[in-house]
Ligand code: OOG
């Protein structure tokens with residue numbers, strides 16, 4: 001029987017193949033990133049070795065994430081069921097009204113380190129807030145268009161039911177599920193509405209047209225991993241790949257934090273409209289390609305500092321560079337750990353293990369680290385950032401007016417639509433850190449004192 005990780009791998013591979021054919025410029029981006037990654041690795045053998053050792057070198061070529069947008073509660077909940085089969089759970093809640101966008105979102109993703117290593121694919125999934133459409137007639141029209149469509153194929157629906165009933169499917173059924181699931185995300189350039197309706201919805205908001213005028217939630221971008229995202233940004237400009245103006249997220253650092261992203265702007269593509277009499281054609285601009293580079297996951301304290309500095313940078317005059325504002329965020333792994341700004345994974349060292357059982361005299365984690373019985377490295381951030389996500393959205397929507405203040409979204413409403421609660425990302429990093437520490441202390445023969453040692457350590461901080 002195929003594991004959820006194997007199903008996700010198969011699905012991500014199939015989706016990637018489909019999108020490379022649908023969006024030729026995305027294929028150019030994948031080639032460009034591969035070339036730039038190769039150059040960086042040649043110039044920095046140390047980095048190459050590090051990636052090799054952590055097993056990340058081989059997975060550099062696979063997509064890290066993609067994004068889709070749905071229009072109705074039933075659509076969001078059926079996606080939750082599909083992604084559950086692929087070992088992906090909804091993590092995080094992102095209210096994009098803060099950036100003037102009428103959607104709220106989550107990311108379906110693997111939640112364990114092992115699963116992420118087996119295949120890191122996640123799907124940033126947004127739900128349209130139909131309630132924000134002020135014009136009542138227009139809102140009713142959008143609701144009825146969405147009520148008429150079904151975003152999964154009949155075979156996919158049948159296999160989902162079967163899986164939920166039996167708890168597993170045969171390999172053959174899994175393979176069929178994957179090829180049916182991919183159909184949900186295929187772009188069909190035949191709009192389901194007339195040109196007049198398309199124009200009306202676009203005028204209300206380009207996102208509404210993208211979400212409601214087609215047969216389903218087409219994949220709107222896929223994202224590959226860069227080792228040096230600034231080098232990729234420069235190469236995109238040099239090759240005329242029309243990158244967005246700037247890289248989203250924190251500035252470049254020696255010790256990366258959170259997530260940095262860039263993309264090429266969405267490409268207009270020909271579509272046809274659903275007209276009763278003669279054929280009508282137009283262009284639709286929504287689909288693009290993205291690059292990401294991930295760094296350390298931040299604690300609540302670290303994240304608060306990041307958010308404060310980002311606000312300051314966004315409000316600051318142009319002359320004040322992001323780098324200057326972010327000088328206030330320590331760019332030193334030890335400082336980040338000691339000040340509890342980032343989450344860390346602890347490991348016993350060889351020296352520590354050789355003397356296992358003899359560390360009782362070390363009274364704290366700090367002492368164990370000092371004695372080189374323990375090592376600590378930052379845990380990678382596996383989630384998204386609302387301000388950055390909004391920046392990605394904005395640079396890919398055609399004809400977007402200035403950000404308008406919108407009523408804040410409700411997580412409760414989102415979770416009701418989803419059919420379950422979203423997982424708090426911080427709880428995953430906290431657990432990963434605590435588990436790694438407990439396992440390390442255990443391996444050093446300190447298991448009983450573990451909780452105490454940690455407590456003392458926290459107290460000393
Ligand atoms: C999603 C944009 C957000 C990211 O990487 O932050 C996103 C969308 O355009 O639907 O994918």
Ligand code: NI
Nearest residue numbers: 067124223290
């Ligand atoms: Ni993205």
